[in-house]
Amino acid sequence: MPDIALVLLAGAVAGTMNAIGGGGTFVALPALVAAGLPPVAANAASTVALAPGAVASAWVYRRELAPVGETSVSALTAISVTGGALGAVLLLVLPSASFGAAVPWLLAFATLVLAYGRRVSRALSTATGRSAEARMSSRAVLVAQFLLAVYGGYFGGAIGIMLLAVWSIGLGLDTAASNPMRIAQVSAVNLSATALFLVASDALRTPLVVATMLAGGVAGGIAGAHLARRLPARLLRGTILTIAVTMTVLYFLRGTRAG
Template identity: 70%
Template sequence: MESLIRGDARRVSESFLILLAGVAAGALNAIGGGGTFVALPALVAAGMPPVMANAVSRIALAPGAVASVWVYRRELTPVGATSTKALTAVSVIGSGVGAGLVLVLPGASFDAASPWLLAFATATLAFGRHVSRALSSALGRSIRMSSRAVLLAQFFLAVYGGYFGGAVGILTVALWSIGLALDTAASNPMRVTQLAAIFLTSSVLFLIASDALSAPLALAAMVVGAVAGGFAGAYLARRFPAWLLRGVLLATAVTTTVLYFLRG
């Protein structure tokens, strides 16, 4: 009897911690990205196998991203001259390809590249606009990615997001920052929208092909937390001045990059 009580208490404690991790992850994704780096370790620490934890975190964070999109729905602006419908369609297709790769490729190869992708994204966020201005000054003309280049780059980002998902939002902002000189705060609503498209698409496949539903308590706890965090984070981000939002995003990028290299 005592062992059953201890077991129940442990499960309640784990569910509460997963709920809190969901809140933090949903808020991070709404503000600047990096929510996966909170959600995934929390699920693994609760005893979930890494592959299953990857699927559960993706499914759970999708509703949180949708909640953030709802908050931002009147503030969406196009990414340069690229059609929003075309950008979202590319995100959906790329995410589907990436999620499909989970079923046929070993995770070790892509996981090994993740720290370097994050380091590139962090450096781009920190120095991208300065580099872009310097190149424009040297060439005597503005540097802007064409719509076709934006869509192609978004496809590969979505493949990455569908396969692994970690910091895909950070990578997206880095791309738009250096390629289109977009303001971090102004582009955040569209970044969250593309994140939601990527997570929702991969979630459909993971619901069908993974064993994520075999952990309903953990999944439910993280979904509830992520939705709450997604709402709260989006409302908070809307009140941040541009410099503060960029600072939070850079701090998140640096922290997650360092942690990921240490983990490897």
């Protein structure tokens, strides 16, 4: 029972974090490992358990979705689904040690871009005389989305933070205004990866644990989405950046201890 209570709480916290700024995997994954799942199975199970929460958050935002630059919602979603599926396949067939070692550095890069991306974008616009939209074409947006979707299907940690970072520096998009689209794309990636994990992994070896985290994730996802809609733009950006910094520090600390 203590393990189940921990998993339920972790699911609720992770779902809320994903709805507000991302990073829920860092809460969900250790909780599942503590409940007895091997790391790879726990990684797959966390994706399966948190996917419905992401969908619930996306449903709350369904009327607020907008194109990313010149890239339509449907095109971006199709790329997210394709990349998420490929990332899930890679998780099932490749060792995770080398990619896991790169995760803290990817997070550090994303955090720096989130913190200074808008300033860099304005500086580049001034220097080149072109707007951010003119610098990153629709094709470039789709390529970046595919690579991040593969990462999301493979590991998933802070993919939402990285999406916001790319959109911020590449297109000059406001973090708060982009949040609905971030949630929708993370949802597409997770659903695609979940479909493969359900049939080709050990994600359901402990169905009670997964179902418990799923319930917590849905509740947290709905609550977090409503909360994010009510937060002022400046506070939401600050919250997302705080989550990004925290996730980066924790991943570096985990890597140091593992070493």
